Amino acid sequence: MDKFKDERLDMIRLALKQRETEILSPIATLSAEGMRRFHDERLEEGYRQSFSADADRILHSRAYTRYIDKTQVFYLIHHDHITHRVLHVQLVSKIARAIGRYLGLNEDLIEAIALGHDIGHTPFGHDGERFLSELCSSNGIGHFLHNVQSVQFLDRVERKGKGWNLCLQTLDGILCHDGEIHNQALKPDREKTFETLEKEMTVKKADPAIKLIPMALEGCVARMADTISYIGRDIEDAIRLNMIKRSDLPKECVDILGNTNGTIVYHLVTDIISNSFQNSYIAFSPEVSEALKRLKDFNLERIYMNPKIKNHTATIKKLFEMLFEQYINDIETENRSSVIFNGFLEDMSEDYIENHCKEEIVRDFIAGMTDQYFLRQCPQDMRPKPQYK
Numbered sequence: 293m294d295k296f297k298d299e300r301l302d303m304i305r306l307a308l309k310q311r312e313t314e315i316l317s318p319i320a321t322l323s324a325e326g327m328r329r330f331h332d333e334r335l336e337e338g339y340r341q342s343f344s345a346d347a348d349r350i351l352h353s354r355a356y357t358r359y360i361d362k363t364q365v366f367y368l369i370h371h372d373h374i375t376h377r378v379l380h381v382q383l384v385s386k387i388a389r390a391i392g393r394y395l396g397l398n399e400d401l402i403e404a405i406a407l408g409h410d411i412g413h414t415p416f417g418h419d420g421e422r423f424l425s426e427l428c429s430s431n432g433i434g435h436f437l438h439n440v441q442s443v444q445f446l447d448r449v450e451r452k453g454k455g456w457n458l459c460l461q462t463l464d465g466i467l468c469h470d471g472e473i474h475n476q477a478l479k480p481d482r483e484k485t486f487e488t489l490e491k492e493m494t495v496k497k498a499d500p501a502i503k504l505i506p507m508a509l510e511g512c513v514a515r516m517a518d519t520i521s522y523i524g525r526d527i528e529d530a531i532r533l534n535m536i537k538r539s540d541l542p543k544e545c546v547d548i549l550g551n552t553n554g555t556i557v558y559h560l561v562t563d564i565i566s567n568s569f570q571n572s573y574i575a576f577s578p579e580v581s582e583a584l585k586r587l588k589d590f591n592l593e594r595i596y597m598n599p600k601i602k603n604h605t606a607t608i609k610k611l612f613e614m615l616f617e618q619y620i621n622d623i624e625t626e627n628r629s630s631v632i633f634n635g636f637l638e639d640m641s642e643d644y645i646e647n648h649c650k651e652e653i654v655r656d657f658i659a660g661m662t663d664q665y666f667l668r669q670c671p672q673d674m675r676p677k678p679q680y681k
Contacts (some may be wrong), residue, residue: 301339304339305339305341308323308339308341309322309323309324309341312324312341312398315396316396316397316398317395317396317397317570319509319572320396320397320398320509320510321343321397321398321401321461321508321509321510322398323341323342323343323344323398323400323401324342325342325461326341326342326343326346326401326459326460326461326462327459327460327461327486328342328457328458328459328460329447329457329460329486330457332457341400342400342459343398343400343401343403343404343459343461343462344400344404346400346401346404346408346456346458346459346462347400347403347404347407349456349458350404350407350408350411350446350456350458351407353411353445353446353450353456354450355411355445355446355449355450355660356407356408356411358660358661358662359376359377359378359381359410359411360376360377360378360662361376361662361663361664361665362376362377362378362410362413362415362417362662362663363376363377363415363416363417363420363663364376364377364379364380364417364522364526365417365522365526365529365595365596365601366529366533366601367416367417367419367601367604367608367663368603368604368663368676368677368678368679369533369601369678369679370678370679370680371532371533371680373529373532374529374532374533375522375525375526375529377410377413380410380521380522380525381406381407381409381410383521383522383525384406384409384514384517384518384521385402385403385406385407387517387520387521387557387561388402388403388405388406388513388514388516388517389402389403389406390561391513391516391517391561391564391565391568392510392513394565394569395509395513395565395568395569395574397509397510397513398510401459401461401462401465401508401510401511402510402513402514404458404459404462404465405462405465405466405469405510405511405514406514406517406518408442408446408458408462408466409439409442409465409466409469409514409518410438410442411441411442411445411446411466412437412438412439412440412441412442412443412444412445412659413438413441413442413659414436414438414441414658414659414661415658415661415662415663415665415666416608416663416666418596419605419608419609420608420612421436421437421438423608423609423612423613424436424612424616424655424658424659425437425500427612427613427616427655428651428655431616431620431651432651433497433649433651433652433655434494434497434498435496435497435498435499435500436497436655436659437496437497437500438659439466439467439468439469439470439496440467440493440496440497441655441656441659442466442467443463443466443467443489443493444493444656445656445659445660446458446463446466447463448644449644449656449660452639452640452641452644453640453641453643453644453645454641454643460484460485460486460489460507461507461508461510461511463489464484464488464489464506464507464508464511465506465507465508465510465511465514465515467489467492467493467496467504468492468504468505468506468507468511468515469506469511469514469515469518470503470504470515473503474519474581474584474585474588475515475516476575476576476578476581477573477574477575477576478505478506478512478515478516478573478574478575479505479512479572479573479574480505480506480507480508480509480511480512480572480573481505481506481507482507482508483507484507492504509572509573509574512573512574513574516564516574516576519584519588520556520557520560520561520564521557523556523560523584523587523588523591524552524553524554524555524556524557525553526591526595526596527541527553527556527591527595528552528553530594530595530598533600535594535595535598535600535601536594536595538551538552540594541587541590542586542587542590544583544586545583545584545586545587545590548579548580548583549580549583549584549587556587559580560576560580560584563576563577563580564576603676604676607674607676608676610674611666611667611670611674612658614670614674615658615666615669615670616654616658618630619632619653619654619657619658620650620651620654623650623653623654624650631669632653632654632657635657636653636656636657636660637653
């Protein structure tokens with residue numbers, strides 16, 4: 293019976309492999325090309341393809357579960373229709389897979405990158421990232437960047453320090469997503485290894501301005517889709533919160549991209565498909581790229597830097613500093629009653645403990661917190677009060 297079962301699974305595996313070679317573009321990344329750090333018998337003997345298994349592992353990670361209470365842009369605001377991180381990554385996945393389907397790319401790899409790309413985000417969004425980066429830098433462990441931390445979580449922290457043994461192409465796409473950098477076109481840097489991944493993580497922590505390029509077209513698509521997914525959605529959220537009006541949007545952008553999230557996404561996706569089809573790169577047209585860049589500048593000035601959403605910034609920064617110092621002290625004094633021991637380091641692998649200094653352990657613990665968990669670790673009288681909208 294087991295013999296017949298194995299034969300059927302072999303047939304499924306071969307059929308899926310053949311289907312990819314027949315359907316996908318010659319410049320797509322085949323699942324058979326997936327490279328892992330460690331041999332994985334379960335996958336080699338099973339029928340699941342490499343990047344599909346990566347997406348499953350990310351989806352079932354503890355870090356993915358915590359997306360549900362992580363800020364996207366607006367924090368300490370209770371509103372049922374404001375985007376949180378969990379919705380953002382789902383939107384990135386949907387948009388990126390749609391682009392990938394039309395271009396004949398590997399949708400499983402695209403999905404894995406999209407689902408994992410923001411797993412390293414701190415509580416309280418980019419403000420929290422900035423505060424933690426200042427603390428990490430001043431404590432000698434380099435800058436904190438959420439894309440680097442996403443790889444750190446999936447490769448070295450999850451499963452009590454064992455990591456998920458994900459494919460290089462998946463980890464590389466996550467590391468290189470850099471959604472805040474504007475690119476008119478992206479051409480993959482294909483010749484990479486796990487050694488390259490390590491070097492790029494190191495140089496990025498030393499100099500956040502270093503620009504990294506994904507090794508696969510699928511990673512380039514996920515990176516472009518990150519911007520497409522948030523640019524219009526953040527506008528809709530800001531309008532809901534009465535921060536801006538639709539009539540405030542720059543006319544030159546509206547004329548090209550429209551003035552709603554739906555039309556913005558449609559025009560950006562259509563443009564990128566038209567300009568990337570049968571090419572070895574992913575690109576917007578120059579006109580659409582310039583309109584998108586102008587809209588990103590508008591969002592930065594009118595939304596992301598808007599004083600209306602910065603009411604609690606000073607308090608949040610102080611709390612980051614307080615918790616960082618507290619956990620460093622708890623490790624130095626071996627305060628086993630501390631939450632960093634019983635809530636993070638308990639049963640952690642020897643490999644993780646031996647290869648991470650106390651500052652890196654504190655970084656990983658704080659970066660993994662949800663907004664509400666972070667606040668619960670702070671004195672009640674210091675916790676900022678949320679606004680109800």
